[in-house]
Amino acid sequence: MSDLKFSNDHEWLRTEGDTATIGISDYAQEQLGDVVYVELPEVGQKFAAGAQAAVVESVKAASEIYAPAGGEVVEVNAALEDDPALVNSDATGQGWFFKLKLDDAAELDALMDENRYQEFVAGLE
Amino acid sequence: MSETNGTQSVPANTTPLHDRHVALGAKMVPFTGYSMPLNYPTGILAEHLHTRESASLFDVSHMGQISIWGEGAAHALEWLVPGDIIGLAPSALRYTQFTNDAGGIRDDLMVTNADGRLMLVVNAACKDADLALLEIGFRGAVDVAMHDDKALIALQGPKASAALARHAPGAGELGFMRAAAMKIAGADAVVTRSGYTGEDGFEISVYAEAANDVWDVLLDEPEVSPAGLGARDSLRLEAGLCLYGHDIDETTSPVEAGLLWSIGKRRREEGGFPGEERILEEIANGPKRRRVGILPEGRTPARENTEILNAAGEAVGVITSGGFGPSVGGPVAMGYVDAAHAKSGTALGLLVRGKTIPASVVKLPFTAHRYHKN
Numbered sequence: 001m002s003d004l005k006f007s008n009d010h011e012w013l014r015t016e017g018d019t020a021t022i023g024i025s026d027y028a029q030e031q032l033g034d035v036v037y038v039e040l041p042e043v044g045q046k047f048a049a050g051a052q053a054a055v056v057e058s059v060k061a062a063s064e065i066y067a068p069a070g071g072e073v074v075e076v077n078a079a080l081e082d083d084p085a086l087v088n089s090d091a092t093g094q095g096w097f098f099k100l101k102l103d104d105a106a107e108l109d110a111l112m113d114e115n116r117y118q119e120f121v122a123g124l125e
Numbered sequence: 126m127s128e129t130n131g132t133q134s135v136p137a138n139t140t141p142l143h144d145r146h147v148a149l150g151a152k153m154v155p156f157t158g159y160s161m162p163l164n165y166p167t168g169i170l171a172e173h174l175h176t177r178e179s180a181s182l183f184d185v186s187h188m189g190q191i192s193i194w195g196e197g198a199a200h201a202l203e204w205l206v207p208g209d210i211i212g213l214a215p216s217a218l219r220y221t222q223f224t225n226d227a228g229g230i231r232d233d234l235m236v237t238n239a240d241g242r243l244m245l246v247v248n249a250a251c252k253d254a255d256l257a258l259l260e261i262g263f264r265g266a267v268d269v270a271m272h273d274d275k276a277l278i279a280l281q282g283p284k285a286s287a288a289l290a291r292h293a294p295g296a297g298e299l300g301f302m303r304a305a306a307m308k309i310a311g312a313d314a315v316v317t318r319s320g321y322t323g324e325d326g327f328e329i330s331v332y333a334e335a336a337n338d339v340w341d342v343l344l345d346e347p348e349v350s351p352a353g354l355g356a357r358d359s360l361r362l363e364a365g366l367c368l369y370g371h372d373i374d375e376t377t378s379p380v381e382a383g384l385l386w387s388i389g390k391r392r393r394e395e396g397g398f399p400g401e402e403r404i405l406e407e408i409a410n411g412p413k414r415r416r417v418g419i420l421p422e423g424r425t426p427a428r429e430n431t432e433i434l435n436a437a438g439e440a441v442g443v444i445t446s447g448g449f450g451p452s453v454g455g456p457v458a459m460g461y462v463d464a465a466h467a468k469s470g471t472a473l474g475l476l477v478r479g480k481t482i483p484a485s486v487v488k489l490p491f492t493a494h495r496y497h498k499n
Contacts, residue, residue, distance in 0.1 A: 033164060033168050033169055033170075033355070034168050034169055034170040036170075036424075036426065036449040037424045037425055037426060037449070037456075039425065039478070055478065057425070057426050057449070058169075059169040059170060059173075059355060059359055059448060059449050059451070060163070060169065060355050060358075060448070061428075062426070062428060081424070084424075
């Protein structure tokens with residue numbers, strides 16, 4: 001099983017110490033289709049859990065991305081500016097969006113592990 | 126993640142090709158009351174680019190096919206549209222609009238003069254209203270029929286002609302905006318050299334029971350891949366073509382929409398169509414607003430309903446179609462601006478999520494049309 005945690009809104013989160021890397025799930029990128037633009041937050045911006053933190057644009061629509069836990073942005077994935085399709089080709093790897101310094105690691109308890117998330121997605125089909 | 130730009134959620138009719146789409150793994154979505162393929166597993170980007178370099182097969186059977194016939198059919202239709210229908214030669218087709226009394230557009234359509242009839246292809250969302258308009262307008266003097274028993278298949282792209290000609294030898298010689306009866310996979314088809322992508326291509330009307338056979342033989346050609354409504358939309362946007370209900374509607378006139386080319390000289394002189402007062406006044410004095418191409422700077426797509434600002438930050442219009450143009454490789458849009466801001470090169474701002482994105486007015490289309498040269 002992976003070390004990823006997932007939100008109901010199809011964001012994933014991977015922690016290293018008190019920092020979390022955030023992106024969208026493989027299921028989410030499949031639903032969106034070809035990603036053509038990602039509007040990332042700025043380093044230093046602070047978000048509460050559930051706040052809108054980024055926007056991902058596919059050929060057909062714009063979708064909002066929410067912070068799955070609260071914190072301050074410490075890094076964004078500049079590679080998405082030139083190659084937004086990384087979100088499609090490697091959603092949980094090179095297609096990450098931003099990193100947060102977490103306010104409260106206890107907020108992660110509200111998220112799903114990968115098994116529960118896969119069950120959740122299966123229920124949506 | 127949540128979509129801010131979703132699709133409708135009404136239960137759906139299906140086209141005669143529904144099982145083919147499902148078998149191909151299409152993502153089916155509700156569209157104007159029909160379950161339609163948004164894209165196949167290759168995705169919108171690949172389908173769009175394949176259409177521009179090879180050939181794509183589209184199911185557009187949701188569109189309305191209506192025929193009118195009998196003495197005076199062309200005269201009767203001219204009371205409802207500003208296009209020159211009386212002057213439409215046998216085996217020719219032409220684009221026009223059903224206008225309303227205020228000079229707005231009820232629907233846009235293609236009219237083909239074939240087989241002693243006028244065959245109309247109208248938008249799915251408008252087809253019932255169009256049929257009622259014709260029946261009431263003609264008061265029984267001209268015969269009208271809706272052909273729900275027919276499918277419509279579009280084959281579009283620079284290699285469409287070569288692929289179709291293997292099944293219908295006359296296809297290669299068919300002129301642009303011309304129609305002919307052909308046999309494809311043993312079925313009777315009415316083929317027009319026309320389309321909605323800016324590329325060379327054909328629209329093929331066949332009876333529903335033959336639709337699968339025609340689809341199968343064309344899809345079997347090495348140049349041909351299936352494409353869905355997603356690619357159809359990005360292709361027509363790059364080609365600068367209007368989508369009814371978005372770029373044109375009951376409030377926009379054909380003159381504002383840049384469709385003056387579709388109103389023949391005789392109709393401009395004689396009038397005699399709904400909304401002629403406004404339309405002829407706008408032809409004489411120019412409209413107050415115009416549909417223009419808009420090229421956003423940078424990478425951010427500006428979607429429908431995005432507010433357009435002038436250099437002083439004042440609202441001067443609104444985007445009616447916008448997104449990512451796969452062949453352009455960046456965002457593209459169309460919208461209406463005040464006539465004073467409609468000149469190519471005019472600097473504008475687009476208000477996207479609270480930020481102003483610089484943009485400029487550009488000549489349409491974004492991607493040069495590559496129609497068949499007769």
